Amino acid sequence: MSTTTTFPKRVRTEVPGPRSRAINEERTRYVSASVAPLLPVYIENAEGSVLTDVDGNEFIDFGCGIGVTSFGHSNEAAVDAAIAQTKKFTHTLFSVTPYELYVEVSKLLTEITPGDFEKKSVLSSTGAEAIENAVKIARSFTRRNGIAVVDHGYHGRTNLTLGLNYKAQPYSAGVGPRPGEIYRIANSYPFRDRLDGAEAARRGIAQLEKISGADNLACLVIEPIQGEGGVIVPAPSYLETLQQWCNDNGIVIIADEIQTGLGRTGKLYASEHFGFVPDLVVSAKAIAGGFPVSAVTGRADMMDAIPAGGLSGTFSGNPVGCAAAVEVIRELRAPGTLERTAEIGRKIQDGLRALQDRHAVIGDVRGLGALHGVELIDADGAPNPAAFKKVAAAAADRGLLVMGGGSDGHVLRLLPAINISDELLDEALAILEEAFAQL
Numbered sequence: 001m002s003t004t005t006t007f008p009k010r011v012r013t014e015v016p017g018p019r020s021r022a023i024n025e026e027r028t029r030y031v032s033a034s035v036a037p038l039l040p041v042y043i044e045n046a047e048g049s050v051l052t053d054v055d056g057n058e059f060i061d062f063g064c065g066i067g068v069t070s071f072g073h074s075n076e077a078a079v080d081a082a083i084a085q086t087k088k089f090t091h092t093l094f095s096v097t098p099y100e101l102y103v104e105v106s107k108l109l110t111e112i113t114p115g116d117f118e119k120k121s122v123l124s125s126t127g128a129e130a131i132e133n134a135v136k137i138a139r140s141f142t143r144r145n146g147i148a149v150v151d152h153g154y155h156g157r158t159n160l161t162l163g164l165n166y167k168a169q170p171y172s173a174g175v176g177p178r179p180g181e182i183y184r185i186a187n188s189y190p191f192r193d194r195l196d197g198a199e200a201a202r203r204g205i206a207q208l209e210k211i212s213g214a215d216n217l218a219c220l221v222i223e224p225i226q227g228e229g230g231v232i233v234p235a236p237s238y239l240e241t242l243q244q245w246c247n248d249n250g251i252v253i254i255a256d257e258i259q260t261g262l263g264r265t266g267k268l269y270a271s272e273h274f275g276f277v278p279d280l281v282v283s284a285k286a287i288a289g290g291f292p293v294s295a296v297t298g299r300a301d302m303m304d305a306i307p308a309g310g311l312s313g314t315f316s317g318n319p320v321g322c323a324a325a326v327e328v329i330r331e332l333r334a335p336g337t338l339e340r341t342a343e344i345g346r347k348i349q350d351g352l353r354a355l356q357d358r359h360a361v362i363g364d365v366r367g368l369g370a371l372h373g374v375e376l377i378d379a380d381g382a383p384n385p386a387a388f389k390k391v392a393a394a395a396a397d398r399g400l401l402v403m404g405g406g407s408d409g410h411v412l413r414l415l416p417a418i419n420i421s422d423e424l425l426d427e428a429l430a431i432l433e434e435a436f437a438q439l
């Protein structure tokens with residue numbers, strides 16, 4: 001692999017630079033300390049896969065705002081559609097006076113989500129809100145209360161979703177009682193549990209039968225690949241075995257595809273990699289190129305379970321976001337898009353495995369398409385968050401933004417655009433090589 005010397009010099013100042021540092025001081029004075037930026041470089045402009053900050057430093061974006069700007073920043077088709085819609089109208093509220101774009105996005109989602117059955121959608125604004133809607137739908141449909149979730153999961157920061165998350169810190173500790181009727185089981189974590197998927201699923205099912213009982217459960221909420229948890233790809237048969245048990249016991253399966261959906265893993269939805277067919281699928285993040293749109297899509301009879309007026313909110317299915325979403329979904333379905341993402345995945349994985357051969361700190365490399373995790377370990381195989389911090393800082397100093405993940409903050413999480421160029425990929429991998437060499 002070539003070194004960065006053959007690549008453009010992207011960073012001109014120390015990171016963060018002087019202007020970013022000045023703004024950051026204002027932030028600490030005026031913005032709640034509960035909002036904590038990963039890398040406090042203040043962005044002035046972003047195009048394709050490159051962020052430019054207020055000091056003129058450039059960063060190859062391997063985060064995409066956590067998997068949102070999947071086709072790159074300022075995606076032309078989505079931006080043009082949003083501008084055109086902005087000039088027509090920006091808001092009416094679909095549940096007051098509706099508009100066709102909401103219906104169009106709902107229909108498109110029924111076409112692209114897994115499952116060959118009659119489906120409907122409901123739109124909302126954020127991922128957590130859509131998860132809450134999905135749980136409400138499942139409870140209303142089943143007339144049961146229990147919610148099953150798995151270790152290392154993440155589902156949001158609203159009151160209900162705090163209860164679904166694995167980690168209390170920093171999300172739910174000290175902010176009051178967590179919601180009840182939530183039952184957590186072991187996930188499939190091949191690098192750590194060494195179990196095959198069916199075994200891991202049977203272990204979880206046995207737990208659920210003890211701590212809840214199947215007939216108490218309205219739903220299972222699960223990410224097909226856990227994002228914040230550290231890009232944990234379950235062993236084959238894990239999801240199918242859970243699905244079989246849920247289907248046999250009338251438990252609604254909710255796939256949280258907020259991070260993994262809409263092309264991120266080289267399929268439209270990650271569930272497809274596993275032959276996993278959820279009843280309800282939650283989409284958000286990448287759906288509208290950065291505009292806040294989220295959705296629940298699933299079995300039509302379930303989706304009609306809540307009485308009229310029971311779902312929606314002021315900004316749900318905002319028309320500007322919907323206009324962008326139509327373009328994003330069109331690009332996703334264009335010939336070659338997903339094949340290119342799969343190819344990006346192979347390239348990233350080859351690069352990371354070559355690094356793993358040279359660096360014992362890399363315990364595991366895993367992922368699909370444009371979603372990869374590098375689990376960092378110490379000499380005893382324990383999580384190594386200090387290594388993550390050093391690698392992320394060294395990468396930023398060289399012009400590459402990477403994300404963290406893992407319940408111990410020890411997983412390097414890579415989420416480039418799903419159409420990133422080979423040139424930028426090569427450059428990013430060369431920067432990572434230097435960053436690991438610094439350790």
Ligand code: PMP
Nearest residue numbers: 126127128154155156227258259
């Ligand atoms: N579920 C998953 C899998 C996520 O990755 C996220 C966001 N990181 C959420 C839920 C919450 O989405 P939002 O931040 O839009 O509420």
